[in-house]
Amino acid sequence: MATTMVGDATAVICLRGTVVSPGLARGPLVVLADEHRPPSRKRGNADEESNRLRTAIASASGELAALMDRSADADAQTILAFQVAMLADPVVTEAAFAAIEVGDCAEQAWFAAMDLQIGEYHEAEDLYFRARASDLRDMRDRVLGKLRGTAATAIAPGSIVVAADLPPSRFLEIAWDGGGVALTQGSPNSHVAMLARSRGVPMLIGVERADLHGHTEALIDTDSALLVASPGEALGADFASRRQHAQVARAETERYVNAPAFTANGERVQVLLNVADGSELDRLDPACCDGIGLVRTELMLRDGADLANEEKQYQAYRRILKWAGGRPVTIRTLDAGGDKPIAGYTIGDEANPFLGMRGLRLSLLHPEALATQLRALARAASVGPLKVMVPMVTAPRELDRVRALLEGAVAHLRKLGVECAVPELGMMVEVPAAALAVDLFDADFFSIGSNDLIQYVTASSRDSSSLASLQDPLQPAVLRLIHQVVAHADAQGIPVSLCGDMASDVRCVPALLGVGLRCLSIAPSAVGSVKNAIAHYRGPRPKGEQIA
């Protein structure tokens, strides 16, 4: 429910929403009316109506093209180019012209034809395609506006815009500096949400509806997920000081993103990225990392056909190596099972899946699929510095078995004359048995999987929220085990990193550096904050002594 308080002069209204782009904004309030049905209009003859629609489409296209010329970034240009291309496609417009032929006016014909196509996108299973419905609505409304001859409401720079939904082309027309958006509908996957995030414009969606008539000023506070109309002096002062702090903190963090990480003592720390299928990389500058520390191939290979398709896998790995441009890329073999099922591959009815057939255990149960993946990896290793990492290793003989299969894959490819290379073979350290006896494994590198390590060390399931307090990543049992693995690796000159969630958590970064880790593999969104935390770390690199 909306809350109303008595403010200085006008009643304050606080409306809750969902944050899709963080930040704090304050400015004049602009509420955009939402128009849907076209007004009924006396129609001219079919030729006149066709001409009106043709002119409206041409004029809308012209506006979009002009907007495209003014937009500097590729995201904005794609959104606008898509609408221009759709308007130029007879497949899109022919239904409207046909409806005019049988008696509709241009407005009705256009609206109905577009609605049908919007509906098809709206029902798509894939979130990306579903979100395109709002781009088509945007295009529909721009042409409708032309037909009606109505100009869009002028919006002052730095405004707080409240609307049901905001078309991306409309978003791009507004000078946001310091302003923000609150939508009563909206989707986190929409183009407008993406644009808001990339331009740092604070945005809420699903905001409670209320009559904002008479309110002239508003603020958006994504710390509390609120749109506040007529905030008044008291709220405003607190807000201003928080906004200033946030700006300083953001600028501070941004500075670190594309620079190599050093501790306050000048020690270099490698920062690698964790990625799912590589799609995250599209928006990132490779300069932000020292390589890729984890590719979760189980999120890339979704069914039996993918698992059997060496060429597809090779192409996908190759693409990531190309992006990395010579930086090392660590690709993990399939880590299915547990909470990540693959139809026809994982075992369905285990009583205790996290202690069952998952990760390498499952791969060794399907040696054909593993051999296919290893061939694809060996081929990709000829493109750049690729490392193969095996999950859930428990006993040394399991890793030996993978090494034999990898050697077999390389021999097979060479016999066929296929270009390939022998990648380094390393392991995840996430099973306590492996962590405690890490010296017995013949691995080229180690990567500590802290999420599973914590759940196995504390005997508390990751999916249970009531056990969260037992899963403190900073407890001595966990840190001692990590320290032991790092100390062994350092003594033997074997590279070691940590790729669990704790590496992306700034509260844990000092502790991880404290136990000697100098390589962290983290979520792309955490790069700035983690490098900032590293830069503030003053501790020395520890020797082999006991921790905590």
Add this chain to the structure above:
Amino acid sequence: MTSEPLKVGSVPRAHSRAVLTHVGGLHARPAIKLTQLAKHFGATVWIALAEHGPWTDAKSIARVMAMKTPHMATLFFLAEGEGADQATSALARLVESDFADGDDHGR
């Protein structure tokens, strides 16, 4: 949604295929590039997700987007008419290069 290619004996005809490595699938940006390239050729150009169709007009952004092609799908091209060969090989190259030519760099 789809049209069947006409089978006219003497008209030049060509095929090609390519794996869509573009992450996320055939989204707006790659679909725009693909249809723009297809429009460069006089030949009629079709695109499909299977070797024998159903075939979709590769010059229509609306129809190409409606295919909702996922990441790692194999795309098949078929062209008929003048420059059919050039059209199918240029389209396959565009997909194989991950739509890299043009304004794509650094994204």
